[in-house]
Amino acid sequence: MADLEMEKLLLQAIEDLSHLHKFTDEEMGVLEKADKAADALVEPEYEHYLKREVNKEAPKIARKYGLFKIPIKREYGGFGVSPLVGVLAKERLSQTGLGFGSFLSVHSYMCSAAVQNWGDDAQKERYLEPAVEGKFIFAFGLTEPEAGSDPQSMKTTYKKEGNRFIINGSKYLITNGGIAGCVIVFAKAKGSGEITAFLVDSKSDGFNVAMHLSEKVGLFTSDTAMLEFDGVEVPKENVLGGVGNGLHIAYATLVNGRMGVASSCVGIIDGALNAVASRAKERIQFGKPIGKHQLVQRHVAIIRQNLEMARWPTYFAAIRKEAYEKDMKNKDLIREMDMRSSLAKKIASGLAFDSADHAMQVFGGFGYSLLSPVGQLFCDSRVARIYEGTDEIQELKIAASVLGDDFRAFE
Numbered sequence: 001m002a003d004l005e006m007e008k009l010l011l012q013a014i015e016d017l018s019h020l021h022k023f024t025d026e027e028m029g030v031l032e033k034a035d036k037a038a039d040a041l042v043e044p045e046y047e048h049y050l051k052r053e054v055n056k057e058a059p060k061i062a063r064k065y066g067l068f069k070i071p072i073k074r075e076y077g078g079f080g081v082s083p084l085v086g087v088l089a090k091e092r093l094s095q096t097g098l099g100f101g102s103f104l105s106v107h108s109y110m111c112s113a114a115v116q117n118w119g120d121d122a123q124k125e126r127y128l129e130p131a132v133e134g135k136f137i138f139a140f141g142l143t144e145p146e147a148g149s150d151p152q153s154m155k156t157t158y159k160k161e162g163n164r165f166i167i168n169g170s171k172y173l174i175t176n177g178g179i180a181g182c183v184i185v186f187a188k189a190k191g192s193g194e195i196t197a198f199l200v201d202s203k204s205d206g207f208n209v210a211m212h213l214s215e216k217v218g219l220f221t222s223d224t225a226m227l228e229f230d231g232v233e234v235p236k237e238n239v240l241g242g243v244g245n246g247l248h249i250a251y252a253t254l255v256n257g258r259m260g261v262a263s264s265c266v267g268i269i270d271g272a273l274n275a276v277a278s279r280a281k282e283r284i285q286f287g288k289p290i291g292k293h294q295l296v297q298r299h300v301a302i303i304r305q306n307l308e309m310a311r312w313p314t315y316f317a318a319i320r321k322e323a324y325e326k327d328m329k330n331k332d333l334i335r336e337m338d339m340r341s342s343l344a345k346k347i348a349s350g351l352a353f354d355s356a357d358h359a360m361q362v363f364g365g366f367g368y369s370l371l372s373p374v375g376q377l378f379c380d381s382r383v384a385r386i387y388e389g390t391d392e393i394q395e396l397k398i399a400a401s402v403l404g405d406d407f408r409a410f411e
């Protein structure tokens with residue numbers, strides 16, 4: 001392990017985890033690629049962040065290092081590595097912010113994986129294999145202006161006409177929405193109310209990017225858009241996972257989404273820890289490095305504790321996900337993954353925001369600037385407590401896992 005050249009915290013995680021998981025040579029190769037990609041991303045992410053614009057180089061960098069292949073099986077052109085490697089790669093790629101992680105997570109960990117899990121052979125050939133090569137970008141369209149935590153109240157509708165389905169409605173806050181070649185759109189049947197998932201090409205007539213949401217608090221390098229569907233025609237071949245199965249597909253895909261957010265949040269904590277470790281030694285006040293003032297050491301210690309507390313529920317959920325991915329119809333494993341991904345996401349997102357806050361304090365006034373390495377971590381980390389299900393929704397799910405189904409306050 002000692003002769004590997006990788007970022008220190010990634011190496012430390014691999015070393016700790018090697019007691020629980022035997023990393024294959026191929027998995028180590030994937031982590032080396034993620035490590036190099038993370039280095040290559042630092043400059044473009046920073047430059048685009050300061051300009052408050054989407055990082056247009058993200059797809060190119062992801063393609064160069066094969067990042068779109070991470071959560072995908074070998075038979076579809078992926079790397080076929082364990083979920084734990086996916087988590088570690090995403091942790092490493094999020095040390096400077098959540099923008100790239102959001103882009104990658106939605107495209108690969110959520111949408112490509114959804115087509116892998118639910119798509120038929122023709123859909124895999126037409127969508128999954130090109131997506132793995134990065135020939136187009138995916139988006140995931142569930143949320144609407146009036147349906148967020150409660151997707152069942154969605155207003156986007158479909159009706160069947162011969163061999164096609166006609167979709168009308170809108171989707172809001174859609175990551176990659178403005179750059180996507182294909183969006184997995186969830187819509188409700190007029191009449192029966194059953195929810196179905198569709199693979200919708202963005203070049204379809206009636207598909208409009210109504211708005212790029214650029215006035216966000218952070219996450220500037222990731223595209224967030226509002227989409228409108230005005231009589232969009234979708235061939236019946238583009239129904240994903242069968243008519244009426246949409247909600248099941250959405251919830252299963254959100255398990256991957258929550259794992260992705262948890263991993264990125266661990267990366268944010270890594271980033272905060274790296275930043276304060278340097279700053280505490282370099283910044284001199286009262287004639288000595290601020291790291292020699294014990295109250296500053298407290299901030300460093302808190303971030304280090306946060307890292308430990310965020311890593312293990314996330315890593316353990318990833319280890320358990322391996323069993324789930326081999327038997328995705330097993331009800332016990334479905335329940336377990338649903339709960340573990342909620343726990344990991346809830347814990348890691350709160351600790352990421354807390355860590356960015358402590359890091360900002362160590363940086364003082366400079367920390368309050370986006371020019372410092374911690375300003376971006378602070379602005380980006382806040383959204384992790386909202387997207388892929390809010391803190392409150394995760395808490396309801398966690399409580400129900402303890403109290404039982406009679407106490408489920410969320411469906």
Ligand SMILES: Cc1cc2nc3c(=O)[nH]c(=O)nc-3n(C[C@H](O)[C@H](O)[C@H](O)COP(=O)(O)OP(=O)(O)OC[C@H]3O[C@@H](n4cnc5c(N)ncnc54)[C@H](O)[C@@H]3O)c2cc1C
Nearest residue numbers: 140141142143148149173174175386387388389390392393
């Ligand atoms: C930057 C960004 C990117 C996003 N990307 C995507 C994407 O790619 N695809 C997509 O489909 N969506 C995406 N979203 C949407 C995101 O998933 C939703 O914002 C989130 O699910 C919350 O929904 P909402 O914003 O409508 O809040 P609401 O549902 O209106 O919730 C408002 C508040 O009420 C609370 N609340 C609601 N119901 C309950 C309840 N039963 N009990 C207790 N509290 C409750 C919530 O926890 C929250 O605090 C994104 C959001 C953001 C900010």
